[in-house]
Amino acid sequence: MTAGGNRLAVAVVGGLHADARRAAVEEILRTVPGSVALHHDLSAATDRAVRRTVRDASGPLGEGEAPLVNDCACCALREDMVPELLRLAMGGGHRLAVVELWDSVEPQAMAAVIAAEGAPLELTGVATAVDPALMVPYLSNGDDLADVGLAAAPADRRTVADTFARQLEYPTVLAVAEDTTCEEPADDGDQALLTQLTPGAGRVRLGEGALGPALLQGFDVEAAAVRQHPACALLPQDSDDHGVSTLVWRRERPFHPGRLHTALEDLTCAAARSRGRFWLADRPDTLLSWDAAGGALCVESAGPWLAALPDAAWELVPAERRVAAALDWHPGHGDRCQHLTFTSPRLDRDNVLALLDSCLLTDAEYAAGPGGWKHLSHAFDELLDPAA
Structure with a gap:
């Protein structure tokens, strides 16, 4: 009282x-x-x-x-x-x-x-x-x-x-x-x-x-x-129980923007719910969020990856995000990574895995480095920069 x-x-x-x-x-x-x-x-x-x-x-x-x-x-x-x-x-x-x-x-x-x-x-x-x-x-x-x-x-x-x-x-x-x-x-x-x-x-x-x-x-x-926040969200863990599965997909290579854009509809409809963060080769400094439910997908910029920030700016970032970045840290590209989860009854794990992996850069494309990636298709420009 x-x-x-x-x-x-x-x-x-x-x-x-x-x-x-x-x-x-x-x-x-x-x-x-x-x-x-x-x-x-x-x-x-x-x-x-x-x-x-x-x-x-x-x-x-x-x-x-x-x-x-x-x-x-x-x-x-x-x-x-x-x-x-x-x-x-x-x-x-x-x-x-x-x-x-x-x-x-x-x-x-x-x-x-x-x-x-x-x-x-x-x-x-x-x-x-x-x-x-x-x-x-x-x-x-x-x-x-x-x-x-x-x-x-x-x-x-x-x-x-x-x-x-x-x-x-x-x-x-x-x-x-x-x-x-x-x-x-x-x-x-x-x-x-x-x-x-x-x-x-x-x-x-x-x-x-x-x-x-x-x-x-x-x-x-x-x-x-x-x-x-997509950078440190508490995402579902890999699971398979009573016909319901969660697939956790993590990779250390960027997406090819054109191939991922082509696969968006199939990936969006593959699960009842999918979430996470991802990395496009033609936008190497931008952390992108993935948020899908009911057959609809929202892709948005969630700001820069920590690796793209000057050291002085790190003190302005919540400690939880710095910890999450440290868990994913790569000596070559920092916290840039793919971390997506797909949860659904009757989830076709093999198909989702194959489709996601097919959207990553090939060995030859990856070897071209950030300078070469800038010349890839900018298929997400209209989705992410509608006013441009």
């Missing part, structure tokens, strides 16, 4: 699996004395407002509306959330405020907003609620959020699959609520897929009363952001 508004623990619970998310929040309210839930419903954004509700285990405590900000429902959420949390903190009487995110809102952005506010708010946990039986349907859903009524802004171009993947991979706690909406219960393959995709998260089964305590342990926003 806060004393004169000194401190209010705040936990974030999100997830596209709405029934699982609601069950998670209800369990927290039921099992953690002095807990209260704050929820912004973005489904009414077409009416130019975001609906806010506050409730505890006994029922509603209050409601209201937040006007849209720049036609962005998610922006309205950010503008309204902190003042409401501060009001709850200053009012006293609450031990924990649970921010229940709307379906497509990703926890990383909201966690950062709460953490940046500081006292009297203290971010103590972030969880995503998930029904394992829905893993494959959601990871394979390439529909735009706008097409299924879940976009948070007119310019929201995210898909169901990539949004779900990021919701899974950011938090340190997964609230597992099985059999909430599916006629077919989760099987061992569904559980294996969830486990392989989330190596850094603890799993809490709903119904056992452990979620509330798990969300009071503390949460480091900066460390979580580092875990998401």
Whole structure:
């Protein structure tokens, strides 16, 4: 309980699996004395407002509306959330405020907003609620959020699959609520897929009363952001369990840009989820991120490789990234490397391996060195430099 508004623990619970998310929040309210839930419903954004509700285990405590900000429902959420949390903190009487995110809102952005506010708010946990039986349907859903009524802004171009993947991979706690909406219960393959995709998260089964305590342990926003950066992301490990496989592919030779570009569609569709960082021969100083789900791929520049930076700049780089670079360090080209992971039921490992290896520079191409690589096809220019 806060004393004169000194401190209010705040936990974030999100997830596209709405029934699982609601069950998670209800369990927290039921099992953690002095807990209260704050929820912004973005489904009414077409009416130019975001609906806010506050409730505890006994029922509603209050409601209201937040006007849209720049036609962005998610922006309205950010503008309204902190003042409401501060009001709850200053009012006293609450031990924990649970921010229940709307379906497509990703926890990383909201966690950062709460953490940046500081006292009297203290971010103590972030969880995503998930029904394992829905893993494959959601990871394979390439529909735009706008097409299924879940976009948070007119310019929201995210898909169901990539949004779900990021919701899974950011938090340190997964609230597992099985059999909430599916006629077919989760099987061992569904559980294996969830486990392989989330190596850094603890799993809490709903119904056992452990979620509330798990969300009071503390949460480091900066460390979580580092875990998401392509240069040092906590990626899945090689695995094969109950028909679900994760292939970890690491190589110390750059991709031929033309051959990789030709293979993009096949590689994107080869797995339910693929992630990592890679190196193109014609862009030797640029660390590129690979992020694919639901048959859609996002390739972006994630800044320079450490080997491309002057020594003086290394002190500005997070220690976690320097450690990750040291693990991959090569005497000739530093931390430049290929590190991609592919996770999926019925993954054709041999085909993915052969296709990836065929996209690397040949011995003759590699021998030409960086000077020769500059004359290779610049097939990724349009994808990476659309304004050029």
